[in-house]
Structures are given as C-alpha cells and as structure tokens.
Amino acid sequence: MKIDILTLFPEMFKGVFGSSILKRAIEKEIVDINCINIRDFSKDKHKKVDDYPFGGGPGMVIKPEPIYDAIESVKAADSRIIFLTPKGKVYNQSIANSLSKEKHLIFLCGHYEGVDNRIIENYVTDEISIGDYVLTGGELPAMVVIDSVVRLIPGVLGKEESFIEESHYDGLLEYPQYTRPREFKGHKVPEVLLSGNHKKIEEWRKYKALELTYIRRPDLLKNKKLTKEEEKLLKQ
Numbered sequence: 001m002k003i004d005i006l007t008l009f010p011e012m013f014k015g016v017f018g019s020s021i022l023k024r025a026i027e028k029e030i031v032d033i034n035c036i037n038i039r040d041f042s043k044d045k046h047k048k049v050d051d052y053p054f055g056g057g058p059g060m061v062i063k064p065e066p067i068y069d070a071i072e073s074v075k076a077a078d079s080r081i082i083f084l085t086p087k088g089k090v091y092n093q094s095i096a097n098s099l100s101k102e103k104h105l106i107f108l109c110g111h112y113e114g115v116d117n118r119i120i121e122n123y124v125t126d127e128i129s130i131g132d133y134v135l136t137g138g139e140l141p142a143m144v145v146i147d148s149v150v151r152l153i154p155g156v157l158g159k160e161e162s163f164i165e166e167s168h169y170d171g172l173l174e175y176p177q178y179t180r181p182r183e184f185k186g187h188k189v190p191e192v193l194l195s196g197n198h199k200k201i202e203e204w205r206k207y208k209a210l211e212l213t214y215i216r217r218p219d220l221l222k223n224k225k226l227t228k229e230e231e232k233l234l235k236q
C-alpha cells in the first residue's frame with residue numbers, strides 16, 4: 001500500500017513511522033509512507049498558503065491551489081483521498097478494514113479555520129472524524145487512521161500479535177486477559193482459565209466479551225447479529 005500525507009507540518013510525523021510496528025511494515029516494504037508539505041506547492045514568494053475567508057469571520061482558510069497541486073503530484077486513478085475533519089463520518093473498525101484493502105491512500109490534513117470547500121466537494125473521496133471533539137489539526141487523526149489501517153494489512157502483525165481476538169474485530173469488546181502469578185496481592189486469576197478445559201475457557205471468554213460489551217457499549221450489540229450460541233450466553 002502507498003500512503004501520501006499532505007500536511008503543513010510534516011515534522012509531526014517523524015517519530016511515528018520510525019518506531020515499532022509501523023517502522024517494521026515500512027522496512028518490509030509492505031507500506032510506503034510519504035509526507036508532502038503543502039507549502040512546497042505555494043506559488044507565493046513568501047510561501048503563503050492561507051487567506052481570509054470570503055464573507056468575513058475569524059481565522060484563515062487554506063487556499064485551493066497549493067492543495068490541488070499537491071494532490072495532483074501524487075494522485076492515481078484508484079486513490080482514496082481522505083480529509084480529516086470533525087465534520088466527517090465517525091471512524092470505526094469497519095472503515096479501517098475497508099481502507100486496509102486499498103492500494104493508495106492520500107490523507108489531507110487541514111489547519112487554521114479550514115480548507116477551501118471546493119477541494120472537499122470536488123476532490124476528496126472520504127471525510128473522516130476520529131471522534132466528537134476538536135483537535136488543532138488533521139495530523140493526529142491521520143496518524144490514528146494510518147496506524148489502525150496498516151496493522152490490518154496481511155504480513156504486518158506477527159502471529160503472536162494477531163488482531164483476530166481483539167476488541168472490535170468481531171464487533172465485541174475483548175475478554176479480560178491474565179498472566180502469572182496465579183495470585184497477585186490476594187487477587188486470583190479466574191479458576192476456569194487454569195482448568196485446561198479449552199471448551200469451557202472459550203465459552204467463558206465469549207461470555208465475558210458479551211457481558212463487557214452489554215455493560216459498556218450496548219450500542220455495539222444493536223448493530224451486531226448475534227449467533228444462537230451468543231444469544232444463549234447473553235441470557236444467562
């Protein structure tokens with residue numbers, strides 16, 4: 001997968017792709033990530049990229065020309081062009097899954113009061129929000145989306161880091177995990193996990209995942225089609 005990030009602050013991304021799983025994915029050439037400075041596409045002699053909003057009001061708006069030229073410098077026929085904005089569709093695991101199957105993602109990070117809307121209307125394919133709160137720019141949201149997408153690409157996670165069992169993979173929150181010692185400051189590990197009975201353990205984990213989701217995130221259960229076994233467990 002190729003990822004291009006269009007930003008006014010490329011230095012913000014330095015540490016993120018230089019460590020851990022993302023670094024490994026880049027080294028293995030599973031993903032190719034480039035930061036493009038929108039300012040490099042300014043034709044202004046002072047490299048200005050923003051201007052006052054038509055109609056008045058506070059703040060500045062990023063001009064369409066440098067963004068258009070930055071997009072054109074990387075765009076292919078099948079690119080998805082993602083604008084990070086609190087006005088976008090709220091991001092979730094199912095959007096991450098869909099993005100992880102693409103060949104080319106372009107992330108457009110806005111700042112100041114916004115981006116000229118003609119870019120959003122005519123060139124952006126997806127508007128994504130990472131939650132109902134406002135950040136100072138699209139860079140942190142782009143990092144969140146990129147991290148969650150790249151880890152889903154086959155070959156990025158090792159066997160022991162598989163995402164099959166984790167929260168949201170099957171629409172539920174993950175069951176609780178324990179390791180040694182069996183007793184910690186008087187708190188015991190649930191007996192069933194020490195039983196060696198794999199069927200019982202699997203049933204307990206499923207129950208715990210359902211219970212936790214029911215208590216904390218009943219909204220997730222509304223959108224999920226439960227199997228007969230899950231319905232039975234939930235009624236217990």
Ligand code: ADE
Nearest residue numbers: 084085086129130135141
């Ligand atoms: N830019 C500012 N706030 C944002 C948010 N919550 N999600 C995506 N992009 C943003």
